[in-house]
Structures are given as structure tokens and as C-alpha cells.
Amino acid sequence: MAVTIKDIAKKTGLGLATISKYINGGNVRENNRVLIESAIDELDFTVNAFAQGLKSNRSKTIGVVIPELNNIFIATIISAVEEILRQNGYSVIVCDCHTDEKLECEAVQFLIHKMVDGIINMSVCKDGKHLYPAVTKNIPVILIDRTIPELSGKVNAVLIDNAGAAEAATTYLLNQGHRNIGILVGPRDVYTSERRLLGYRYAFDSFHLSPPEDLIVCSDYTVQGGYECMRSWLSEHPETTATFITNYEMTLGAMIAVNELGIRVPDQVSVIGFDNLGLSQVIRPKLTIIEQPLEDIAKHTAGIMLDKLSEKSPSNPKTITLGTTLLVGESVKRI
Amino acid sequence: MAVTIKDIAKKTGLGLATISKYINGGNVRENNRVLIESAIDELDFTVNAFAQGLKSNRSKTIGVVIPELNNIFIATIISAVEEILRQNGYSVIVCDCHTDEKLECEAVQFLIHKMVDGIINMSVCKDGKHLYPAVTKNIPVILIDRTIPELSGKVNAVLIDNAGAAEAATTYLLNQGHRNIGILVGPRDVYTSERRLLGYRYAFDSFHLSPPEDLIVCSDYTVQGGYECMRSWLSEHPETTATFITNYEMTLGAMIAVNELGIRVPDQVSVIGFDNLGLSQVIRPKLTIIEQPLEDIAKHTAGIMLDKLSEKSPSNPKTITLGTTLLVGESVKRI
DNA sequence: GCGGTAAAGCGAAACATTTCGCTTTACAAG
DNA sequence: CTTGTAAAGCGAAATGTTTCGCTTTACCGC
Numbered sequence: 001m002a003v004t005i006k007d008i009a010k011k012t013g014l015g016l017a018t019i020s021k022y023i024n025g026g027n028v029r030e031n032n033r034v035l036i037e038s039a040i041d042e043l044d045f046t047v048n049a050f051a052q053g054l055k056s057n058r059s060k061t062i063g064v065v066i067p068e069l070n071n072i073f074i075a076t077i078i079s080a081v082e083e084i085l086r087q088n089g090y091s092v093i094v095c096d097c098h099t100d101e102k103l104e105c106e107a108v109q110f111l112i113h114k115m116v117d118g119i120i121n122m123s124v125c126k127d128g129k130h131l132y133p134a135v136t137k138n139i140p141v142i143l144i145d146r147t148i149p150e151l152s153g154k155v156n157a158v159l160i161d162n163a164g165a166a167e168a169a170t171t172y173l174l175n176q177g178h179r180n181i182g183i184l185v186g187p188r189d190v191y192t193s194e195r196r197l198l199g200y201r202y203a204f205d206s207f208h209l210s211p212p213e214d215l216i217v218c219s220d221y222t223v224q225g226g227y228e229c230m231r232s233w234l235s236e237h238p239e240t241t242a243t244f245i246t247n248y249e250m251t252l253g254a255m256i257a258v259n260e261l262g263i264r265v266p267d268q269v270s271v272i273g274f275d276n277l278g279l280s281q282v283i284r285p286k287l288t289i290i291e292q293p294l295e296d297i298a299k300h301t302a303g304i305m306l307d308k309l310s311e312k313s314p315s316n317p318k319t320i321t322l323g324t325t326l327l328v329g330e331s332v333k334r335i
Numbered sequence: 336m337a338v339t340i341k342d343i344a345k346k347t348g349l350g351l352a353t354i355s356k357y358i359n360g361g362n363v364r365e366n367n368r369v370l371i372e373s374a375i376d377e378l379d380f381t382v383n384a385f386a387q388g389l390k391s392n393r394s395k396t397i398g399v400v401i402p403e404l405n406n407i408f409i410a411t412i413i414s415a416v417e418e419i420l421r422q423n424g425y426s427v428i429v430c431d432c433h434t435d436e437k438l439e440c441e442a443v444q445f446l447i448h449k450m451v452d453g454i455i456n457m458s459v460c461k462d463g464k465h466l467y468p469a470v471t472k473n474i475p476v477i478l479i480d481r482t483i484p485e486l487s488g489k490v491n492a493v494l495i496d497n498a499g500a501a502e503a504a505t506t507y508l509l510n511q512g513h514r515n516i517g518i519l520v521g522p523r524d525v526y527t528s529e530r531r532l533l534g535y536r537y538a539f540d541s542f543h544l545s546p547p548e549d550l551i552v553c554s555d556y557t558v559q560g561g562y563e564c565m566r567s568w569l570s571e572h573p574e575t576t577a578t579f580i581t582n583y584e585m586t587l588g589a590m591i592a593v594n595e596l597g598i599r600v601p602d603q604v605s606v607i608g609f610d611n612l613g614l615s616q617v618i619r620p621k622l623t624i625i626e627q628p629l630e631d632i633a634k635h636t637a638g639i640m641l642d643k644l645s646e647k648s649p650s651n652p653k654t655i656t657l658g659t660t661l662l663v664g665e666s667v668k669r670i
Numbered sequence: 671g672c673g674g675t676a677a678a679g680c681g682a683a684a685c686a687t688t689t690c691g692c693t694t695t696a697c698a699a700g
Numbered sequence: 701c702t703t704g705t706a707a708a709g710c711g712a713a714a715t716g717t718t719t720c721g722c723t724t725t726a727c728c729g730c
Contacts, residue, residue, distance in 0.1 A: 002685095002686085004685090004686055004687080005686070005687070006686080006687095014709075014710090015709055015710040015711070016687085016688090016710080016711075016712095017688080017689080017690095017709065017710055017711075018708075018709055018710075020687070020688055020689085021688095021708085021709085023687090024688085026708090027707075027708070028708075028709090029695095029696095029707090029709090032708085032709090046447075046448060047687075048389070048450075048685085048686050048687070049388075049394075049448060049449060050385050050386075050388035050389040050392075050394075050450060050685080050686075050687085051385075051389055051685070051686030051687035051688085051715090052686080052687055053384075053385035053388070053687090054383070054385040054386055054389055054685090054686080054688090054714095054715050054716065055686085055687050055688040055689080055714080056687085056688070056715095057385075057715090059384075059385075060449075061428070061449070068414070069404075069410050069413060069414040069417070070407060070410045070411045070414045071410075072405060072407065075404050075405045075406075075410050076405045078404060078429075079404040079405045079431045082404070082429060082430070082431055083433070086430065086442075086445065091428045091430075091445070091446075091449050092428060092429060093396070093426045093427060093428055093429075094413075094417060094427060094428075094429045095417070095421065095426075096414045096417055098418070107421075110421065110426070111426075112381075113381060113382075113384060114384060114395075114396070114426050115383075115385060223613055223614055223617050224616075224617060227617050249613075252614065253617060256614070256617055256618060259594040259595075260594075260619045278558055278584075279558055279587065279591070281559075282558050282559060282562050282588060282591055283591060284591075337715095337716085339716055339717080340716070340717070341716075341717095349679075349680090350679055350680040350681065351680080351681070351682095351716095351718090352678095352679065352680055352681075352718080352719080352720095353678075353679050353680075355717070355718055355719085356678085356679085356718095358717090358718095359718080362677070362678070363678075363679090364677090364678065364679090364725095364726090367678085367679090382716085382717075383715085383716050383717070385715085385716075385717085386685090386716035386717035386718085387716085387717055387718080388685095388717090389684095389685050389686065389687085389715090389716080389717070389718090390684080390685055390716085390717050390719080391685095391717085391718065392685085
């Protein structure tokens with residue numbers, strides 16, 4: 001039925017090995033190259049990826065396991081990673097585990113069955129057990145955004161300097177004269193959340209001040225969470241002069257709350273948000289925000305993966321930590 | 336190196352065909368089943384997907400080609416489709432073509448090389464040429480959200496009743512006494528855009544009225560577009576009493592503009608938005624919106640795909656059109 | 671205990687490619 | 701014209717599964 005390299009060999013009078021060599025980018029005599037190419041065109045040949053995989057044990061496919069596809073921060077990174085990988089001939093299988101550890105664990109096994117050559121994971125599970133099957137089989141793994149101490153030395157990671165980002169934002173607010181600075185972080189046990197809170201405390205430490213513990217709030221990284229928190233800050237803690245919201249969704253929620261209540265930013269309250277995505281650019285006053293280098297995260301992730309897949313002997317895992325930028329807008333007032 | 340069914344056959348004393356049968360869910364004598372299962376456990380056997388594919392010519396993989404992964408409407412649908420397909424053993428390869436026809440065309444060929452069993456596509460290309468290679472090879476195709484007349488009868492489609500949705504929204508506004516009703520649609524040549532504008536006109540027709548052509552605006556389905564358009568309506572067309580914004584991003588942009596200008600909704604202007612996603616639920620006043628049945632779109636898409644893949648002889652392509660719901664909130668005033 | 675029948679089991683061939691270990695070819699220098 | 705060498709070409713074996721067309725087994729009712 002289908003056209004195979006045998007047919008190409010027959011048509012050109014060349015051997016199987018030569019056709020195979022041509023396909024895999026090997027050198028072939030010029031006239032034979034022409035011959036092969038015209039035969040391929042004429043018979044409409046395409047190589048059979050199954051047979052290739054069977055021999056080479058490589059699928060040219062990468063598995064991606066994420067907590068929610070339906071999240072612009074995650075989708076933006078994955079979209080950029082996918083683009084680079086596809087340009088290099090790799091397809092990307094996406095598994096959305098809906099922030100469920102069991103589904104995440106199953107997703108990893110599913111991907112291994114599907115013979116993926118590597119796995120990229122923004123992890124839900126804290127101890128990394130779900131990745132053991134991949135590590136055991138020497139499948140390269142790259143953690144993004146969140147690291148897992150138990151897996152240190154076994155897997156790669158591309159992170160951002162969360163503590164540094166939060167410290168920079170908080171320091172900026174302190175330098176502008178603020179002291180009653182609220183911070184809104186995500187769930188207590190999420191890596192980025194912990195680190196961002198830590199950075200906030202560092203900044204106060206540097207100023208030899210204690211942070212206002214009343215104004216430290218853990219929420220859940222959702223719009224709803226940001227909305228509610230901002231309302232309660234404004235009503236229950238009117239002493240709050242500045243707020244630092246540590247992710248995109250919560251920043252939006254907080255700005256909606258502010259708008260609804262008719263509170264003027266930065267006159268009545270200063271705001272530093274997180275992530276320079278879609279809406280951040282439209283909101284007025286122009287937000288002062290921490291910008292994560294999403295494009296760089298994607299580039300490094302794809303780059304490390306391609307490196308690991310092309311190297312003959314396995315090298316040591318890499319961890320890359322990228323810096324963030326404080327984009328100064330008009331949402332912080334000097335007091 | 337790897338454990339194969341031969342090893343299982345050897346260990347259990349059974350034949351190759353029996354092991355294969357067991358793996359594929361065939362009947363096996365109870366004691367043999369136990370024997371096979373313990374051998375599989377002991378040797379840590381997993382079937383080799385390449386060899387399976389080579390014989391069966393099926394990858395149990397579906398390709399998805401979309402304009403932007405980084406779009407909550409699209410990501411929500413894909414996430415739900417992926418979940419259902421994965422539960423059925425299918426993996427999903429995502430190709431984000433960044434609203435570029437050339438990339439879209441390449442993505443389809445890429446997926447065919449990757450031996451996908453089916454393709455799901457929210458199409459950028461208007462004439463469907465990019466899908467010919469798939470149609471020719473009898474690979475099932477499902478279009479979502481946007482149809483392509485040229486491909487009618489050759490591919491499946493899951494759509495929503497765009498005209499009906501727009502007609503319902505417009506009729507509602509007319510019934511509330513509005514006449515100067517603005518509509519903001521997407522790019523002129525996008526299917527959903529055309530249909531939604533058509534529905535708007537139908538509604539005016541039913542009332543034996545002509546729509547206010549000044550207030551019909553084409554934008555680009557982005558937050559920025561919604562923001563700018565709402566500002567210009569409010570300043571250049573103060574006669575506007577109601578607006579119908581026909582997608583999620585533009586709805587957000589419009590609401591930001593309204594908030595910034597301190598315009599009261601619905602007292603000064605009534606608004607009907609589109610898509611009951613994330614932010615729509617947080618914005619006050621509670622928006623009156625057209626809700627698309629995202630979950631149903633996903634269910635039907637995955638369902639049709641699984642049907643097509645399991646049927647022995649190819650049946651005629653299906654087109655499903657789903658209805659929308661007008662969720663009445665507090666953003667429309669009776670005048 | 672026997673015969674009949676449905677279920678279960680079997681081995682070999684086939685799927686399309688890459689790789690191994692050679693042999694052949696081409697071409698330049700002497 | 702000969703020789704040496706690097707480049708190119710070659711066929712067979714191997715990869716791990718499913719399918720085909722049978723044969724064997726198990727079990728029921730008589």
C-alpha cells in the first residue's frame with residue numbers, strides 16, 4: 001500500500017542503505033541525490049515514523065505535564081516551547097493534570113508509554129515521586145517554574161529568581177516611603193509562593209524593619225482570590241498604603257476590586273503587580289509590575305531539552321535561574 | 336535490552352499470539368491471565384508503541400492545530416478535549432500556528448508525518464487547502480468554532496450558533512427599549528465574526544428597523560481592540576445606549592475602558608458581553624453575557640473523533656451546531 | 671465416557687526502517 | 701598507468717508487535 005524506501009531503492013536502482021542515508025542527512029553522490037529526490041516526489045514517499053522509532057528508539061516527541069493549560073502564564077510558556085521544538089522536528093504532547101497529583105503521576109506514565117524522548121513538567125506534586133519512572137529510564141526531565149529538592153542532581157530546572165523579584169518590588173516600595181506594605185501570595189506550599197514571601201521578608205530585613213504580619217495574605221493565585229483580598233485590605237486594613245500582588249490572575253482581580261470601589265491608584269493605594277501579560281498592558285494607571293522573562297524561560301527550556309537529546313553520553317543536569325525586571329509604571333506613589 | 340512479549344511468552348510458556356491477545360483485551364484462560372500478569376509485573380514489561388504502530392498503522396495520537404494556545408477560550412476547549420482523549424488512551428499533539436496560514440499548513444503536514452490518527456483544527460486558513468493532505472489520506476478531521484464551506488461533506492465540524500447568539504442578545508436589547516445599539520465584531524473575514532454580525536442584523540429586521548450602521552465596528556478580537564472601541568463609542572457616539580461585544584477579550588477591554596472613564600454600567604451605557612470565562616464572573620456589575628457551551632464543544636469534538644476512529648467503515652462527516660445561553664446579569668438597563 | 675462446539679492457543683510472516691561490516695567507486699598523486 | 705585513500709554504496713539482520721489460518725483444549729449434555 002504505502003510507499004517505502006524499498007520502492008525508492010527499486011526505482012532508483014540504489015540500495016536500501018543509501019536511501020536511508022539520504023533520509024538521515026548523510027552524504028550521497030550528487031546524481032544519486034537528484035535521482036532519489038525525484039523518485040520521492042514521484043511516488044509521494046514519506047518515511048514511516050513507526051519503523052524509524054522501532055529501530056532508533058526515539059519518537060522525536062516531548063511530553064509536557066502542566067497543572068492547567070487554561071492559564072495564560074503557563075500557556076504562553078508552553079506555546080513558545082512548542083514552537084521551538086516543532087521547528088526542530090519534535091512534536092509536543094500536552095497533558096493537563098488539572099492540579100491533581102494523581103492525574104499528574106498518571107500523565108508521566110502515559111507519556112512514557114507513548115515513548116516520549118523527554119518530559120517538561122511544571123510540577124504539582126511536591127516530592128517528585130511522579131517523575132521517578134522517567135528518571136529511572138534516563139528520560140531527560142526539565143522542571144519549569146517550580147523545583148523539587150528531592151530530585152536535585154537528577155533533573156534539569158529552569159526557574160526564575162522569585163525571592164529576588166519579590167525583594168526588588170518590596171525594596172522599591174520601601175524606598176518610596178511605604179511601610180504598611182501588603183503582600184498577597186499563593187498557596188503556602190507552592191514553591192513560587194514561599195520564595196516570593198521570603199523575598200518580601202528579606203527586603204524588610206535589609207531595612208531593619210519587621211514586616212506588617214497582618215498584611216501578609218495567602219490566597220490561591222486566582223482572580224477571585226485577588227479580588228477578595230484587595231477588598232478586605234481596603235476595608236479591614238485602611239492603614240495599607242501599598243500592595244504587592246504576586247501573580248497575574250490575582251493582580252487582575254485586585255485591579256477589578258480597586259476599580260469597582262472607586263479607589264484611586266496610586267493616590268489612595270499603591271500597587272505592584274506580577275507578569276506583563278495581555279491585560280497588564282491595558283490597565284490604567286499603567287501598572288508597576290514584576291515581569292517574568294517568559295520568552296527566555298521557553299528558550300532555555302527548549303534549548304536544554306534539545307541539548308540533552310542530542311548529546312551522546314548523558315551529562316549532569318542543569319539548573320538555570322533567570323532574573324526578573326521591575327517595570328516602573330504609574331501605580332506607585334512616593335510618600 | 337528491553338523486555339518484549341517474547342520474554343513474557345518464554346516466561347509463561349505461552350505463545351506470542353496469546354500474549355498479544357491478552358494485551359489487546361482478548362480472552363485468555365483465567366490461570367493464564369494470572370500467569371501473564373505476574374510475568375509482566377516481574378519483568379516490568381511495557382508494550383512497545385512503535386512496534387504496535389508499525390503493525391496496526393495507528394498511533395493513538397490526535398493532532399490539534401489552533402491559532403493561539405495563549406487564548407483562554409481556545410485553551411479551555413483544548414484542555415477539555417485533551418482530558419477526554421487521554422482517558423481513552425489517545426495523546427494530543429498541540430500545534431500553535433500563531434494565526435499564520437503558512438505555519439498552519441506546515442503543522443498539518445507535520446502531524447501527518449507524526450502519524451496522527453486524526454486532526455482537530457480551529458482554522459486560520461479560509462479555504463481549507465491546508466487540510467487537503469489529511470482529507471486525501473482519509474484522516475478524520477474535525478473543525479471547531481469555524482467552518483470551511485469548501486470542505487463541506489469532507490470533514491466534521493462542531494460549531495456554535497453564532498447568528499442565533501447575536502440575534503438573541505440584540506433582540507434582548509431591543510426589547511429593553513434600546514435602539515442605538517453598538518456591536519463590536521472581530522475581523523471581517525473570520526467566520527464567527529460574519530455570523531455574529533448577521534444575527535445582529537436579523538434582530539433589527541425582525542423589528543422592522545434598520546441597524547445604526549455608525550455603531551457597527553470591526554475590530555480584532557483583542558483586549559486592546561475592545562478597549563479602544565469602547566472609548567471611541569463613548570466619546571464619538573454619545574447617542575449609544577447599549578453595546579454588544581462579541582468575544583471575551585474585547586469584552587474585558589471594553590469593561591476596563593468603562594471603569595477608567597468612570598462610566599456607570601448600566602446607567603449610562605448597557606453592555607452585553609461574550610463568554611462566561613474567568614474574569615466575566617468577577618466584573619461588577621454582573622455582566623449580561625452570551626455563554627458558549629465550551630464543555631459541550633469539547634465533549635462533542637472528542638466524541639466524534641473517538642467514533643470516527645473506532646468505526647470500521649468510514650461514515651459521512653457530521654456537523655454539530657450548539658446553542659448558546661443568554662445569561663442575564665445587571666449590565667443592561669430597561670429604557 | 672463420548673461427541674460436538676465454542677473458546678483459546680499457536681508459530682510464522684509481515685510491517686518499514688536503521689545499522690553493521692564490508693566492498694566498490696572515484697579521483698588525485700606519483 | 702598504477703596505486704592509495706577517502707567517500708559512497710550495499711545486503712542482511714534486527715527491531716517488537718499483530719494477524720492469519722489453523723490446531724488444540726475444555727466443557728457441556730447426553
